[in-house]
Amino acid sequence: MSTGTITDPAPLDAADPLAAHRDLFVGAETPLVYFDGNSLGRPLRVTGPRLAAFVEQEWGGRLIRGWDERWFELPLTLGDRLGRACLGAAAGQTAIADSTTVLLYKTIRAALAARPGRTEIVLDRDQFPTDRYVAAGIAEETGATLRWIEVDTSAGVTPELLAEVVGEQTAVVLLNHVAYRSAWLADAPALTRIAHDAGALVIWDLCHSAGVVPVELDAWDVDLAVGCSYKYLNGGPGAPAFVYAAARLQDELRQPLQGWMGAADPFTMGPSYEPAPGMRRWLSGTPAVVGMLALEDMVDLLGEVGVEAVRAKSVGLTAYAAEVAAELLPEVAPASPTDPERRGGHLTLSHPAMREVTAALWRRDVIPDYRDPHGLRIGLSPLSTSYAEVRAGLDAVREVLDEVTA
Amino acid sequence: MSTGTITDPAPLDAADPLAAHRDLFVGAETPLVYFDGNSLGRPLRVTGPRLAAFVEQEWGGRLIRGWDERWFELPLTLGDRLGRACLGAAAGQTAIADSTTVLLYKTIRAALAARPGRTEIVLDRDQFPTDRYVAAGIAEETGATLRWIEVDTSAGVTPELLAEVVGEQTAVVLLNHVAYRSAWLADAPALTRIAHDAGALVIWDLCHSAGVVPVELDAWDVDLAVGCSYKYLNGGPGAPAFVYAAARLQDELRQPLQGWMGAADPFTMGPSYEPAPGMRRWLSGTPAVVGMLALEDMVDLLGEVGVEAVRAKSVGLTAYAAEVAAELLPEVAPASPTDPERRGGHLTLSHPAMREVTAALWRRDVIPDYRDPHGLRIGLSPLSTSYAEVRAGLDAVREVLDEVTA
Secondary structure, X not given: OOOOOOOOHHHHHHHOOOHHHHHHEOOOOOOOEEOEOOOOOOOEOOHXXXXXXXXXXXXXXHOOHHHHHHHOOHHHHHHHHHHHHHHOOOOOOEEEEOOHHHHHHHHHHHHHHOOOOXXXXXXXXXXXXXXXXXXXXXXXXXXXXXXXXXXXXXXXXXXXXXXXXXXXXXXXXXXXXXXXXXXXXXXXXXXXXXXXXXXXXXXXXXXXXXXXXXXXXXOOOOOEEEEOOOOOOOOOOOOOEEEEEOHHHOOOOOOOOOOHHHEOOOOOOOOOOOEOOHXXXXXXXXXXXXXXXXXXXXXXXXXXXXXHHHHHHHHHHHHHHHHHHHHHOOOOEEOOXXXXXXXXXXXXXXXXOHHHHHHHHHHOOEEOEEEOOOEEEEEOOHHHOOHHHHHHHHHHHHHHHHHHOO | OOOOOOOOHHHHHHHOOOHHHHHHEOOOOOOOEEOEOOOOOOOEOOHHHHHHHHHHHHHHHHOOHHHHHHHOXXXXXXXXXXXXXXXXXXXXXEEEEOOHHHHHHHHHHHHHHOOOOOOXXXXXXXXXXXXXXXXXXXXXXXXXXXXXXXXXXXXXOOHHHHHHHOOOOEEEEEEEOEOOOOOEEOOHHHHHHHHHHOOOEXXXXXXXXXXXXXXXXXXXXXXXXXXXXXXXXXXXXXXXXXXXXXXXXXXXXXXXOOOHXXXXXXXOOOOOOOEOOHHHHHOOOOOOHHHHHHHHHHHHHHHHHOHHHHHHHHHHHHHHHHHHHHHHOOOOEEOOOOOHHHEOOEEEEEOOOHHHHHHHHHHOOEEOEEEOOOEEEEEOOHHHOOHHHHHHHHHHHHHHHXXXXX
């Protein structure tokens, strides 16, 4: 099926300095093509045995003592490690907790409360649904207004578009670092500056960038950020999310879900809630220790490899996928930026038959995602994906497109 | 150390129809005495290998397809199984999600919104801190008032005490089924009736009763309930919590954390949030699948054994512990009900030296919990605790009390 004019993946894999890492992941030995690492990353091989050992030794052996010994601090110590490995965040500004949705609720509410007299939440219509739904719920309950950025599909959310909508009524700007369908990569430092110039706080949703695109929250002067850990951070289905709050703002921000684990002294169990200093105040209930363990393994690996190296491979993979798709699938429209520097870790290909194509691909163990309208989304998790896998998957798309449009 | 006048545990263990179940738990073979199963239950032996197999086969093998095949429905299907096994809840009324704290926030907010014009949240000062902290935060943000039941330490929260404080301003009554320190077991059907007679909704926090005390949410006409799964449900540290909403109220109740997983059609990803029918609307973010697996194992076991049998053993264990303590520790004051029918699954013993005693017990691998003021809390998880363990632990308390008060 492949044609001679298309770049052979073999030399690319041979030259890939991260090629050997693929074998660290479960399933690397199978012929399955996984194009959905941006939805659910593969598990590391160490993770299964590690979970079993945790149950036997740490949970079963240390029992309640585990809280004093390690678990009580784990949301903050693992947050720090994640911040250092992937987020450009100095210690004391990142916590692991809840889900992205719950953390969006906390951060938006906290940001609104920190800008009294301002009434607008600025966001864009291409944002992931949960971001929009949470913001809409908060608008309804607080009387705030949603102010929409009209995204330019040929450029994503640009500084110019944001500058048009922010103003003296803007309390908070909520943005997605990498757009979940198109993969547009936002100019986070420039957009943050524009929000700040208008006197607003900014919240970055890093779900589609954490672990694959370098993020420099401290250097970019970001106020708040959230993200999930089950995509490029390989934390497993429904792993807890993370929240970043800049140190300079921590005393002034209060989130509304006041629980014992966010209290200044959880075990005094006193009559009234006093938020803990630092990041602990972002916690509410008992931390999801079992849920954090897989993430811990991947944060270790990312710390060793370095996100810059991961990004270099990611750009290589998406560029190769774009090149092969252009040659092999001329009737398919790319729905992602062509400039790799403006693109996150995935690539969306558009064609009216893509819903049907996705279903047919799944039946052959080629696993992309489908996103309305007409989008075949190819998420290439750099450490677990080879160039040969990209090529095999796109060959399969060619065959399946022929079948379903025949 | 033991005296001849105290009941020997051996015949009690020999006559215990659930005795063999203890070997199903990690650590049963060790001499460690675990008196904190009401804070963190021991893992089942099947859980470690099951987690490893999940990572290898289900997460690693099925990858994103796992969502369609099982995970998407798991919060509701496992909720149904938990409801049937332990909560007296017919299908379609229980979901696994978030943490107890987050679910308290959702249920209190939803209940307040369902009683417009009423301004009071009724609760008691002996409640677990997170319940009081969440309610206080909601009072602050909504303008609601907290109305306190002054608990009678010799009877817990009685129907008479509740009747005194509810009225036409009461929107919601929040109660703990078993008090976390004293172990008072509330008369849930009577208290629910009093709340309803006042026109209020009731929320039961079942953290200290689910899995150990029979609960009949449907029969008691309860409106809402929440609880954690890491105590007598052995879900592991930080396992997700559960929420019950009576079918008759589901359409009318709306929780404020609007996320994609609670939307009527999560994958349409449409412009606006429409809550799903039924229990799905109580979900917000991506369900914590990895975090639910251990709970699943214990729900299976509880379904086989039956909560009535578990309760019978629980009453036996706490009665035996009370008897032994009365004989062996005459200087210690029982801080829990003497009537086993009014007591949950734990027992608190009070003495000014108990903080120090707890630390010394831990050093000998006898693991109770300490709760201010002066409380040695003995949580006896029925399926994993033997009478001999109770006796050995109380013998150790005797020895340590002698040492620290010498």
